[in-house]
Amino acid sequence: MDKATRTRPTGAARSPAKAPGRPRSDATRQSVLRAAFELLTEGGLARFTIEGVAARSGVARTTIYRWWPKKGALAMEGFLEATAPEIRFPKTTSAVADMKAQLRLCAKLLRGRAGRIICGVIVEGQTDPETIAAFIEGYLQPRRREARAILQRGIDSGEMRPDLDMSALLSALYSPMHLRLLLGEPIDDAWVDSLADTVLQGCLATPTAPAQVRTAAPPRSA
């Protein structure tokens, strides 16, 4: 497809040199993405309309269609553009603690403006598989990779069981807050913590009483 030619954001266009014709305006691209992000944030989904984005961004409707033939793609790209670098968290010696920290960060993200956008992306994705793919690829996977690394560190240090089913575990930890988001239920840190405790309590190398999980110290010795 010529999609690779046109959608520049992905990857490094290894053909650095010429593309014939007038080059794509980056100012245009950004103002569209910003407008999309804002509309999604403010009016959430109902107000998120190509027409609206065009109006607010001052970009012609046709231009928007040229680059984002699907609304979902636009939402997703606007989302990534605006929130990509937000998730960073400190690493401690305890995998459980790290895990919880990341979960809390993610929860915070969902509580904020990004939450509305994720809902929008998922909704759009119901009609368009590519949007879902972009969502999984661009948002879920990175988070999962990071989480996987944390758990691996836990295993390596002996804090966590070595026979963890990571995939299942990650689902159990991350899905609930996304579903709550979609259902409009609050996602506060206390709830996240208790979920983490409940799920992680069976994953420690040294089984403990649930109360102890909460303080989850790196296991013995050290």
Next chain:
Amino acid sequence: MDKATRTRPTGAARSPAKAPGRPRSDATRQSVLRAAFELLTEGGLARFTIEGVAARSGVARTTIYRWWPKKGALAMEGFLEATAPEIRFPKTTSAVADMKAQLRLCAKLLRGRAGRIICGVIVEGQTDPETIAAFIEGYLQPRRREARAILQRGIDSGEMRPDLDMSALLSALYSPMHLRLLLGEPIDDAWVDSLADTVLQGCLATPTAPAQVRTAAPPRSA
């Protein structure tokens, strides 16, 4: 408004006697619900349109608007009408086994036509809180109540820890499959089982090695 007067399905119309004028036609109601269900099932969301429902059911658009002012309400009611009595499962002596059985049943439901509708309901719910409420109330809660009962039996029998955070646990068990549904990922029984094992392994009264969880016999003796 006198919605209570008009929306009959909810609750027992305690005024059993008179309503002046022509009574509501049940045939009409049912053919609308059936049409809605079918459209949602076939075309999923994109095809689910008041106009379409009217056309297929042969009911006037106005009539539909009279009884279901929100599309989500229509979807939800059509869903319940068609799938309400589907979830039944045998009870064994093992809470873990029962839990897994119910999860598998639920997964089967989501794999089927009902899955598409649930997506539809959630999507509509993004715009309309009442739809979400009806979804939680009419679909999620019953399932949760049942699951709670199972877990309680497990606690009573000594199979499960008495200090379970049931709410968190249920989220961990049920959310992942709903999210997978929304993301278009497959929900097979094996995946459901491994999720259940992972989550439940920390909930047993007698901590076990993960492998053992799978066979999870009732702890006998005690």
Next chain:
Amino acid sequence: MDKATRTRPTGAARSPAKAPGRPRSDATRQSVLRAAFELLTEGGLARFTIEGVAARSGVARTTIYRWWPKKGALAMEGFLEATAPEIRFPKTTSAVADMKAQLRLCAKLLRGRAGRIICGVIVEGQTDPETIAAFIEGYLQPRRREARAILQRGIDSGEMRPDLDMSALLSALYSPMHLRLLLGEPIDDAWVDSLADTVLQGCLATPTAPAQVRTAAPPRSA
């Protein structure tokens, strides 16, 4: 076709009684036609746009499309609505005089606002045969019928040759002014007169010198 059902203007709807549903609003119809006529008159063709008509008339675009799926039909109907009763002329004893009188009236019409609309209709008709048909049927034919009657009177009174090729004659008399209209050339009465003289001079029962045609008295006696 159900066109007969929908397009009311033609003939007397002999089914006087019921049509189900909300009846068509005549106010709407008229304000659309008026707007169309005005736009065509003012901006002539370039400004004549469904969008423009909708804006000026205050009628929804969809409503316009419902009743006039072709722009030409709208133009034509607006034209007839506004100018139908305009062509009336006195009858004298001389067929030649009557003919010239009608030609002058027609020329006056073309010089006025109606002229622009006729151009519009013909232009639209290039894309849509129905528009052309409506134009011929609704505008040209009536004029031709009237002219035929005049000529017939001339023949009956002995003023004109009995072997006239009426069809050809009418073309020769009427086409030039329409073509001039389309070419933006002026259509003044003197020009019309000289055309009539030139064409009619060969049609008299008593051939005359061209100068005499102008005064063309009924040949009396015989």
Next chain:
Amino acid sequence: MDKATRTRPTGAARSPAKAPGRPRSDATRQSVLRAAFELLTEGGLARFTIEGVAARSGVARTTIYRWWPKKGALAMEGFLEATAPEIRFPKTTSAVADMKAQLRLCAKLLRGRAGRIICGVIVEGQTDPETIAAFIEGYLQPRRREARAILQRGIDSGEMRPDLDMSALLSALYSPMHLRLLLGEPIDDAWVDSLADTVLQGCLATPTAPAQVRTAAPPRSA
């Protein structure tokens, strides 16, 4: 603008020598004209689009705009390029016969591909006076000049009246077929002949019964 500088086709570029920069490509010009002619011929007006011409000719849209700022100009030039030398007809001793011959030739032209283009030109001309001017200048005038010459020969030879109103006569002879063209009505030779007979019967020096016009021999002697 320096249109005079740019539009070369008209007149002899009296600066015979060099113009700075790359010279205009004649191949380009011709392939544009050809494409325009073809499109106009095939799809007639609806398909005749700058974009389409660019696509078919393989010439960049900008280049087309540079040389033919109006669509009508393009149509007209393409038309002349393709059909200019087509109208030639033999001269006989009878002006009436010559006239009819030329009319038939013209009718044939209109029946063919050129007819569609003339319609296109006239349509475009409704928006742009220059196109109309070019049409009159480039197509109508030459034909009229030729016809005028024929009639003059007729007068000189005594076949036709000396007091003819040539301008009116030409209108009466030529307009009808052009109008028929625009109205989509057929223009067959028989029709053309009967029109000519009707119009010309009053123009002969020796008035005749209509039947005689048809054989219209040069009057004198015999």
Next chain:
DNA sequence: TCTTAAACGAGACGGTACGTCGGGTCTTGTG
């Protein structure tokens, strides 16, 4: 049996957004 009041079918209507087409202008090249 005859009101009477609501349910119901039909469809016009004003809207909003859609996705597309074409028209022009501009901004980059390259020849």
Next chain:
DNA sequence: CACAAGACCCGACGTACCGTCTCGTTTAAGA
């Protein structure tokens, strides 16, 4: 310079649904 390529803005197109609004016609239950 001419030309190719193509991004961009713009206006209009015709369509799909939406939700509201008039109508006329059932259809029971209460007078």
